[in-house]
Amino acid sequence: MKEHEFYVGMEGREVFWNIPLPAFEILLFALTAVAMAIFGYGVYRRWQMWKAMGKPEMRLDNMGERVKAVILEGLLQVKTWRDLYPGIMHGLIFFGFFVLIFGAAFDAGQHHVTEPLFGWTFLKGNFYLGFSFLLDLFGLFVLVGVIMALDRRFVTKPDRLGYKGKMDTTPDDVIVLLLIGAIIVTGFIVEALRIHVTNPPWEYWSFVGWLLAKTFTGVELDTARTLHLASWWVHAILALGFIAYIPYSRLLHMITTPANHFLQSHKPTGYIEPIRDFENAEAFGVGKLEEFTWKQIFDSDACTRCGRCQDGCPAYLTGKPLSPKKLVQDIKTFWLEKAPAAVKAAKAGEVPTEEEGGKALVGEVVDLHELWACTNCMYCMEHCSSSIEHVPKIIDMRRYKVLTEADFAPELQLTCRNMENNSNPWGVGAHLRGDWAKEMGVKTLAEDPNVEYLFYVGCSGSFDDRGKKISVAFAKILQEAGVSFGILGNEEGCCGDSAMRAGNEYLFQALAQANIDTMNGYGVKKIIAICPHGFNAMKKDYPNFGGNYEVYHHTEIIAKLIADGKIKLPEALKGRFVYHDSCFLGRYNKIYDAPRQILKAIRGIEVVEMERTLDKSFCCGAGGARMWMEEDIGDRINNTRTKQAMDVKADTIAVGCPFCLTMMADGIKDNQMTESMQTWDLAELVVKAMGKEEIKPPVDTCAV
Amino acid sequence: MRESPRLCDAQEKEVLTVNIIACVKQVPDTEAQIKVKADGSGIEEGQIKWVMNPYDEYGVEEALKLKEKNGGEVTVVSVGPARAMETIRTALAMGADKGVHICDPVFDGADAFVVANALAAVIKTLPHDIILCGQRAIDDDAGQVGSMLAEALGLPQLTLVTKLEYTGSTVKVIRPIEGAQLSVETVLPCVVTAQKGLNEPRYASLPGIMKAKKKPVDVKDAAALGIATDAKAKVAKTIPPPARPPGKIICGDEPAQKAAELGRLLREEAKAI
Numbered sequence: 001m002k003e004h005e006f007y008v009g010m011e012g013r014e015v016f017w018n019i020p021l022p023a024f025e026i027l028l029f030a031l032t033a034v035a036m037a038i039f040g041y042g043v044y045r046r047w048q049m050w051k052a053m054g055k056p057e058m059r060l061d062n063m064g065e066r067v068k069a070v071i072l073e074g075l076l077q078v079k080t081w082r083d084l085y086p087g088i089m090h091g092l093i094f095f096g097f098f099v100l101i102f103g104a105a106f107d108a109g110q111h112h113v114t115e116p117l118f119g120w121t122f123l124k125g126n127f128y129l130g131f132s133f134l135l136d137l138f139g140l141f142v143l144v145g146v147i148m149a150l151d152r153r154f155v156t157k158p159d160r161l162g163y164k165g166k167m168d169t170t171p172d173d174v175i176v177l178l179l180i181g182a183i184i185v186t187g188f189i190v191e192a193l194r195i196h197v198t199n200p201p202w203e204y205w206s207f208v209g210w211l212l213a214k215t216f217t218g219v220e221l222d223t224a225r226t227l228h229l230a231s232w233w234v235h236a237i238l239a240l241g242f243i244a245y246i247p248y249s250r251l252l253h254m255i256t257t258p259a260n261h262f263l264q265s266h267k268p269t270g271y272i273e274p275i276r277d278f279e280n281a282e283a284f285g286v287g288k289l290e291e292f293t294w295k296q297i298f299d300s301d302a303c304t305r306c307g308r309c310q311d312g313c314p315a316y317l318t319g320k321p322l323s324p325k326k327l328v329q330d331i332k333t334f335w336l337e338k339a340p341a342a343v344k345a346a347k348a349g350e351v352p353t354e355e356e357g358g359k360a361l362v363g364e365v366v367d368l369h370e371l372w373a374c375t376n377c378m379y380c381m382e383h384c385s386s387s388i389e390h391v392p393k394i395i396d397m398r399r400y401k402v403l404t405e406a407d408f409a410p411e412l413q414l415t416c417r418n419m420e421n422n423s424n425p426w427g428v429g430a431h432l433r434g435d436w437a438k439e440m441g442v443k444t445l446a447e448d449p450n451v452e453y454l455f456y457v458g459c460s461g462s463f464d465d466r467g468k469k470i471s472v473a474f475a476k477i478l479q480e481a482g483v484s485f486g487i488l489g490n491e492e493g494c495c496g497d498s499a500m501r502a503g504n505e506y507l508f509q510a511l512a513q514a515n516i517d518t519m520n521g522y523g524v525k526k527i528i529a530i531c532p533h534g535f536n537a538m539k540k541d542y543p544n545f546g547g548n549y550e551v552y553h554h555t556e557i558i559a560k561l562i563a564d565g566k567i568k569l570p571e572a573l574k575g576r577f578v579y580h581d582s583c584f585l586g587r588y589n590k591i592y593d594a595p596r597q598i599l600k601a602i603r604g605i606e607v608v609e610m611e612r613t614l615d616k617s618f619c620c621g622a623g624g625a626r627m628w629m630e631e632d633i634g635d636r637i638n639n640t641r642t643k644q645a646m647d648v649k650a651d652t653i654a655v656g657c658p659f660c661l662t663m664m665a666d667g668i669k670d671n672q673m674t675e676s677m678q679t680w681d682l683a684e685l686v687v688k689a690m691g692k693e694e695i696k697p698p699v700d701t702c703a704v
Numbered sequence: 705m706r707e708s709p710r711l712c713d714a715q716e717k718e719v720l721t722v723n724i725i726a727c728v729k730q731v732p733d734t735e736a737q738i739k740v741k742a743d744g745s746g747i748e749e750g751q752i753k754w755v756m757n758p759y760d761e762y763g764v765e766e767a768l769k770l771k772e773k774n775g776g777e778v779t780v781v782s783v784g785p786a787r788a789m790e791t792i793r794t795a796l797a798m799g800a801d802k803g804v805h806i807c808d809p810v811f812d813g814a815d816a817f818v819v820a821n822a823l824a825a826v827i828k829t830l831p832h833d834i835i836l837c838g839q840r841a842i843d844d845d846a847g848q849v850g851s852m853l854a855e856a857l858g859l860p861q862l863t864l865v866t867k868l869e870y871t872g873s874t875v876k877v878i879r880p881i882e883g884a885q886l887s888v889e890t891v892l893p894c895v896v897t898a899q900k901g902l903n904e905p906r907y908a909s910l911p912g913i914m915k916a917k918k919k920p921v922d923v924k925d926a927a928a929l930g931i932a933t934d935a936k937a938k939v940a941k942t943i944p945p946p947a948r949p950p951g952k953i954i955c956g957d958e959p960a961q962k963a964a965e966l967g968r969l970l971r972e973e974a975k976a977i
């Protein structure tokens with residue numbers, strides 16, 4: 001017997017079909033209230049924990065940008081798409097759920113609001129058909145997403161979902177996936193049973209339910225009704241359980257992650273907040289959890305353990321103990337341990353007492369080998385799908401070790417002393433800084449301050465034998481192109497980037513101030529740097545101390561000179577070239593094109609890309625003061641990077657950074673490739689391509 | 705007899721506190737460019753970066769270690785012009801407790817004898833169990849002040865020390881000698897001069913640097929010391945070393961040819977082989 005008669009124009013469905021009303025409706029409301037209460041309590045408790053620890057920090061500037069970030073990174077998930085499989089996986093679940101929630105809201109809206117109040121039903125006709133189709137489609141999406149996720153957790157097991165080969169899957173990860181899957185499956189069963197019983201001809205639009213209904217062929221209608229009611233309740237309770245479970249599980253990222261996108265820093269990439277008061281502080285940097293700002297702690301609660309950061313972390317990938325994911329998770333675990341006491345103390349209006357024998361943040365929660373392994377390459381921050389800010393935390397903890405405890409690697413202590421005494425990390429006599437330019441006819445600002453650009457040479461360009469060749473090459477290019485420039489000569493000082501990133505903020509500020517005083521004294525407006533470290537520091541950090549300049553990297557200037565026809569590159573070079581993106585140029589400053597345009601302008605060469613390139617480039621290993629430290633755990637980062645160039649059969653690694661140059665040159669040596677591989681700064685290559693005679697090394701490189 | 709005001713305390717509590725004096729000299733940084741004045745009367749000081757004599761850093765570090773282990777007080781003493789105060793502050797930033805700055809223009813041409821006597825005059829007035837000096841100052845490389853100071857104070861001296869052990873009533877040290885090591889022990893008070901290898905001098909912490917600005921430094925002039933300031937030895941003239949002849953670079957692509965040319969030059973020009 002047919003349950004209903006149907007005719008065209010009647011498309012739609014009774015929202016609470018087969019559900020005995022109003023008794024069950026009341027029960028449903030009651031259960032919803034319970035779920036919401038559990039949810040609300042969980043969020044409230046968490047809120048208290050977020051508030052309880054950490055120093056104040058304001059993150060409410062740039063409101064427009066913040067809202068935009070939530071839309072782009074929260075709603076549209078732009079960061080997750082950068083990795084295709086996980087992007088699709090998460091997208092299917094996220095967008096699927098999003099649409100289903102709208103679907104449920106439409107159902108509820110019609111049933112509880114528009115119909116009883118205005119007698120208006122909208123889930124009918126073509127709209128209903130489209131609505132049914134979309135809901136089934138997106139329901140299916142969620143299911144596919146869940147299966148993809150389960151596949152990653154249990155079959156493919158990519159390394160980034162673990163640490164050093166051990167998966168970090170928790171019961172919660174599985175519960176959440178199964179819960180989502182079960183909500184969708186029961187939803188489809190409910191739909192299928194309804195279709196089986198009511199059997200409206202248009203319901204093939206609900207294609208999943210419609211197909212599934214066929215499996216119920218032969219089931220007695222009364223049995224089907226009972227089954228429907230039962231599965232409806234299971235579905236409803238699972239869905240409510242999901243809501244209640246959010247604040248107690250990884251699902252909390254539905255709140256914390258968009259919140260973290262909203263709260264992300266809008267300072268320039270890699271900007272590090274300076275210490276502004278040395279005189280009155282008792283301790284420096286972050287040695288205790290509560291010395292982080294609340295936002296720095298909140299960060300860790302937004303981490304989804306997705307492992308994107310770990311996927312390109314040069315320290316992790318070469319076998320160091322550091323994984324940005326682990327670092328963030330360790331901070332989170334520590335916070336979860338400490339926060340309840342802090343909440344209690346806050347309620348009682350006390351300062352939480354230091355428990356004796358508690359773990360130390362720096363040294364125990366975060367191992368010192370982890371802390372010092374970071375090259376500040378910015379991969380983690382660039383790719384974190386939750387906008388977590390790892391690097392400032394690392395620098396804050398380094399500041400504690402260096403400034404407060406003065407307990408850090410002896411070789412780095414030597415570097416700092418050298419910077420203090422001779423304003424360069426090698427400790428070469430400061431009076432030798434300008435010597436590379438002696439035979440080049442390059443004037444100092446002391447000799448002629450009326451120039452357009454200050455060429456800030458930096459320590460490598462001034463003291464390192466290989467680096468000096470870059471300075472010579474670039475000065476030659478500027479001279480050929482007739483650019484008006486000068487150098488500071490012996491008045492120049494170390495930019496201080498290595499000191500800052502080592503955590504020696506005190507030394508950094510002294511160095512920065514000295515340079516700023518000199519530059520401002522000459523009225524410097526535009527600066528060109530051949531070292532991305534100085535470039536970045538002058539561009540982003542010097543303004544904090546009264547140094548405001550237009551800062552360019554030499555590759556930007558060279559690319560422009562070529563484009564404007566100011567320099568010609570008639571000479572053809574030979575070989576298969578690969579460009580290695582310096583972190584401080586690429587991820588820090590988005591300079592990806594200029595270096596590649598320069599290579600493109602050179603005749604005769606073949607240019608290839610490494611697998612890890614552009615914003616996914618792999619660090620050379622020298623950033624974050626690692627240039628000055630021993631690397632004795634795991635593989636050497638520079639050797640690993642060189643191998644990546646070897647993998648694409650490149651014979652020349654072109655770079656735009658003297659640190660990268662040193663690292664690649666050493667990598668070529670260590671890989672025994674000196675016969676068949678070379679590395680050059682782009683400025684040196686351009687001089688060759690200009691057909692200018694081979695650059696003579698500065699005389700004093702050849703000690704007798 | 706020890707003059708330590710803490711001695712009674714220490715005996716009561718059976719804690720071996722120790723009063724240490726570290727003598728520090730301000731010298732030009734090893735990498736600094738030294739220009740001799742045209743009249744040969746000394747060096748031009750304008751551009752020079754001044755640092756603590758590296759051997760004195762070992763002395764200060766050892767003093768701090770002794771204090772940390774045993775309790776007590778570290779006083780740094782320096783003879784030098786106004787700028788020497790920076791070096792005293794450096795030692796205070798590392799952790800020394802107080803300083804004495806002997807500063808008087810009459811010490812400008814002082815020799816080791818005068819400096820040693822000035823230091824002795826000050827140290828006599830301070831409680832002292834162990835007096836640490838660098839084995840030599842890297843500026844004039846005399847290596848005399850430590851020994852003269854011991855003489856002036858009438859104390860035993862242990863020079864060129866690479867290991868130091870304080871027992872409470874004696875000091876045992878290791879000093880390397882040609883092909884062997886000498887283990888020497890002496891009673892307190894005594895003078896010890898530090899050699900490289902004694903320890904790794906610490907990097908001053910920032911709280912240390914900040915606190916150093918507020919630590920007491922007693923500035924004394926020659927009159928306050930009541931010593932003769934006439935130098936026994938005077939620097940007659942400072943002469944720069946002869947300019948090094950320019951190096952030669954042998955260019956070419958053939959290693960064999962380059963080696964042959966090197967051989968020829970060594971034989972014919974340098975007459976080295």
Ligand SMILES: Cc1cc2nc3c(=O)[nH]c(=O)nc-3n(C[C@H](O)[C@H](O)[C@H](O)COP(=O)(O)OP(=O)(O)OC[C@H]3O[C@@H](n4cnc5c(N)ncnc54)[C@H](O)[C@@H]3O)c2cc1C
Pocket residue numbers: 727728729730757759760763781782783784816819823836837838839840841842843844845846847848849850
């Ligand atoms: C074992 C030994 C071997 C030697 N071998 C040679 C040799 O081969 N050839 C040669 O020509 N000479 C040699 N000498 C002599 C030696 O070079 C000089 O006597 C000696 O180096 C004096 O150096 P100085 O004045 O630089 O050191 P000093 O000035 O005596 O410095 C020693 C320490 O005294 C303290 N001090 C010095 N000045 C001050 C100050 N103004 N304020 C506070 N503290 C101060 C510091 O702690 C300093 O480290 C040798 C000496 C010794 C002991």
Ligand code: SF4
Pocket residue numbers: 309312313314315316322323324373374375376377378379380381390391
């Ligand atoms: S900045 Fe680079 S090295 Fe440091 S944790 Fe992040 S990815 Fe790893």
Ligand code: SF4
Pocket residue numbers: 302303304305306307308309310324325328380383384385386387388
């Ligand atoms: S820190 Fe960011 S990228 Fe790394 S695991 Fe957490 S959410 Fe993912």
